Amino acid sequence: MSVTTSESSAPELEEQLVQRLRARDESAMTLFYDKYSTALYGVILRIVKKEEIAEDVLQESLVKIWHSFASYDATKGRLFTWVLNISRNLAIDKIRSRQYRVSSHTQTLEDSSAMRQAASSSFRPEHIGLEEITRKLNPEQKQIIDLLYFGGFTQSEAAEELNLPLGTVKTRARTALKVLAKLIR
Amino acid sequence: MNIQEYIESGILEQYALGELTEAQRAEVEHHAAQYPEIQQELDTILEALALYASAHTQTPPSGMRERVLAGWQQAIHQQNANPAPAEAPATPVVRQLVPEPAPARVSWLMAASVALLLLSAAGNFYLYSKWRSTETDLLAMQSEQGRMASTMQAVEKRLDTRTQELAVLRSEQFREVNLAGMPIAPTAKARVLYNPATKAVYVDVRNLPAAPEGKQYQLWALDGGKPVDAGMLAQATAVGDSLQHMKDVASAQAFAMTVEPMGGSENPTMETLTVMGKM
Structure with a gap:
């Protein structure tokens, strides 16, 4: 597990990576891939639910990250949260596109082989597993977070989907995020 | 401004989940820059989501690293060689190009749509007139064929008569x-x-x-x-x-x-x- 050894140098490594990407160093993208692909792929797959599409979206994410890298502002947040947003937005755009809606509804994520694969540990700086998170969040909170984060639902859409008042959805989302925040080390 | 109320309103969660418009996002960022408490709350929310995301880490299928990196490289070089950001992708490897700058892409798409629409309309008109003239030709052919058929029928009837006549003339019984x-x-x-x-x-x-x-x-x-x-x-x-x-x-x-x-x-x-x- 590389996490323990890279723990201290992680911020430096990130800074280096940012500098190289800003300098349009193409070889830095390989480094970037090795560092972030498993996390980004996990989120994308969780959203689009199909491996081939997840691969496409990951590639689109890399292209977008490369081209819009000038707009990354390190003072506003970590590189990881920035790239995570880009990938998640592209994945959600994908599932909201008409053509995707037509072709989906065939396989749920739980059925796909990807879900049975063991999670990789190449990038897990927070070092917290899904099991631990699932233990801390109650099922209602997890359901809300999954709908909002992976389902691409707005809070209003989630309220409609779950047949709950919008206020309840907002409260549950806030509570769930607070629970998650407490897990950050 | 009541900072606590602002935080409790849930707008920061909406920001983190990408639900806000560009203007609303700018406003949140403005407030965050102004009030450290808001910035801190926002950071916490973003980190909480990042934590949740990274708990879902998946190992990509084998061979994907090479494919994705190669596809990425091809995509960025194709774009570099061809600076128009909205140029239609020539290879299926990259299906969506980077929407930077967004307005240019949108207007290009608009122009392309209009051009396609005009092209399609022209094509439709051409096919329509072709169809109309074909239909006219067909009608002419059909009436010609009808005429031929009745002529043929008359000829056959005459032939029938003549055959009978010939039979009479050749018969030894008459x-x-x-x-x-x-x-x-x-x-x-x-x-x-x-x-x-x-x-x-x-x-x-x-x-x-x-x-x-x-x-x-x-x-x-x-x-x-x-x-x-x-x-x-x-x-x-x-x-x-x-x-x-x-x-x-x-x-x-x-x-x-x-x-x-x-x-x-x-x-x-x-x-x-x-x-x-x-x-």
């Missing part, structure tokens, strides 16, 4: 009776073909004076000196155009023709006796 012109029409000439076995009678005109208005020729069979009606001659028969199948005649020793009112008479008008011949 006896030929030559009718010669009488004093009122010395050049008149006709003949009767009579089959005593089947009693069938045919008339074959060689030359007859035209019948006066309102009159037509009637054929008589003379049996034991008594005239028996053998039918009226059609106009076509009278001018020698074809054989005519007349009424059956049980027995006869001679045939004659007179001119009678349309539809014929019960007894011949002897003054108009035009031709006559004995068997």
Whole structure:
């Protein structure tokens, strides 16, 4: 597990990576891939639910990250949260596109082989597993977070989907995020 | 501004989940830059989501690293070589190009859509006029074909008639009776073909004076000196155009023709006796 050894140098490594990407160093993208692909792929797959599409979206994410890298502002947040947003937005755009809606509804994520694969540990700086998170969040909170984060639902859409008042959805989302925040080390 | 109220409103969660418009995002960022508490809360939310995301880490299928990196490289070089950011991707590897700058892409897409629409409209118009002219051609062809068919039918009917006539003429069962012109029409000439076995009678005109208005020729069979009606001659028969199948005649020793009112008479008008011949 590389996490323990890279723990201290992680911020430096990130800074280096940012500098190289800003300098349009193409070889830095390989480094970037090795560092972030498993996390980004996990989120994308969780959203689009199909491996081939997840691969496409990951590639689109890399292209977008490369081209819009000038707009990354390190003072506003970590590189990881920035790239995570880009990938998640592209994945959600994908599932909201008409053509995707037509072709989906065939396989749920739980059925796909990807879900049975063991999670990789190449990038897990927070070092917290899904099991631990699932233990801390109650099922209602997890359901809300999954709908909002992976389902691409707005809070209003989630309220409609779950047949709950919008206020309840907002409260549950806030509570769930607070629970998650407490897990950050 | 009540900072706590702002935080409790849930707008920071909406920001983190990407639910806000560009203007709303800018406002949140403005507030965050102004109030450290808001910035801190926002960071916490973003980190909480990042934590949740990274808990779902997945190992990509084997071979994906090479494919994705190669695809990425191809995509960025294709774009570098071709600075128009919205150039349609030539390879299927990259399906969506980077929307930077967004307005240029949108307007390019608009222009492309309009161009495609115009192209499509022109194509439709062309195909429509082609279709219309094809339809006209088809109608013409159909009427031509109808005309041909009825001509064909007429020809077949004539051929049928001629075949029958030929059969009569060639048959050895028919006896030929030559009718010669009488004093009122010395050049008149006709003949009767009579089959005593089947009693069938045919008339074959060689030359007859035209019948006066309102009159037509009637054929008589003379049996034991008594005239028996053998039918009226059609106009076509009278001018020698074809054989005519007349009424059956049980027995006869001679045939004659007179001119009678349309539809014929019960007894011949002897003054108009035009031709006559004995068997």
